Structure formats: structure tokens, C-alpha cells
Amino acid sequence: RKEVEQDPGPFNVPEGATVAFNCTYSNSASQSFFWYRQDCRKEPKLLMSVYSSGNEDGRFTAQLNRASQYISLLIRDSKLSDSATYLCVVNESGTYKYIFGTGTRLKVLA
């Protein structure tokens, strides 16, 4: 089993739709969780950290489910500019090891 797994997609959704991605992780000792956005051939950019209580930033909501070992990202009212690859990142507790998922590709269609 991969340490961090994501559905590669692509998820093709119309503008205005709500879309959700999940990411599962295998190490129950994982401590910190993040979602990054990566545009084609560009560097990943931090979208949001994921806190135990869940957090929201505008149209984006992140949730953590420790019992089932997954994190999720919900995007409401999708925009064309949301088209990108979304990377899930997990940091193991007490280490400097950050493990990246291979990403979920989102295409928002006009």
C-alpha cells in the first residue's frame, strides 16, 4: 500500500459545481497535513493546511478523519481557474519527512 494515495482523476466538472477529493494515508502517526495546488510545469503552491477540527478558506474546505486515515478537500462553486492538480501532503510525527501523493487532476469546464 502506498503511504499516501490519491485518485489521479481527471475530475471533469462544470463551472459552479462542487467537487471533493479524498486522500488516504497509511501511517497513523502522521501529524501534519496539507493540500497543495500545482499548475502544469509549475511549482506546487500551498493551498491550505488541514487541522483536526477542519478548516475553511473561502470556497475551499479541508477535513481530517484520523480514525479512517484520510483527508479531504471540498471546492464549492468551481471556477475555470481552479483547474490544476491537487497534491495531498502528509508529515510524519517527529520527523522531517513529508510524503506527497501523486495528485488529483481537476478540470473545470465552461
Add this chain to the structure above:
Amino acid sequence: EAQVTQNPRYLITVTGKKLTVTCSQNMNHEYMSWYRQDPGLGLRQIYYSMNVEVTDKGDVPEGYKVSRKEKRNFPLILESPSPNQTSLYFCASSLAQGYGYTFGSGTRLTVV
């Protein structure tokens, strides 16, 4: 502007010719790391550094060297590049363990 600067952006080289990719951050971050990104494999960690003169291997360190003589700089050295090191390389830094990364713009390396 807070940033991580990598150079060069693009590099084509021949097998066996030593090269260095530079990385510098201006945010006084403790933690720096190098990743390579390959299709279908995602981002894989090569080396990381917790602070000056403290470095450790990531998941794919073979064929690479690093050094951290100053807090802001973390160069990646390929002593004898081979074609399987053709990849997109990213340098990243973060304030400390558990914080998110800031990435450089990437270096696309081709070894022929």
C-alpha cells in the same frame, strides 16, 4: 518578496559532467529540502536539511549530494549525472517541522 530561488531553470548536460543546482531562500527558514518530480511517481524527496550543517537522506538520495553551509543556501550537486536523473527538480523550504513548504520555480534537467 519572500521566495525560494532556484537556478538554472533549464539545463541540458551530458552524462558524467558534474553540475550544481543552486537554491536560496530569503525567509530565514530552518528547513530546506530537494525533491524530484517524475510522471506517475509524484514528488520524491532527495535530501533535506534541518539547519546549517545538518542534512539527511530522503527517499531517493543515490547520485546526489547536498551541503548546508549557510542557512539560506542549499545547493544540489550531481557529481556524475546519468540519464535516469533527467527530471524536474524542486527546492523547498519551511519555517520548521510541521509547517508548509514554499517551493522554488523548479529546474528542468535533461541528461543526455
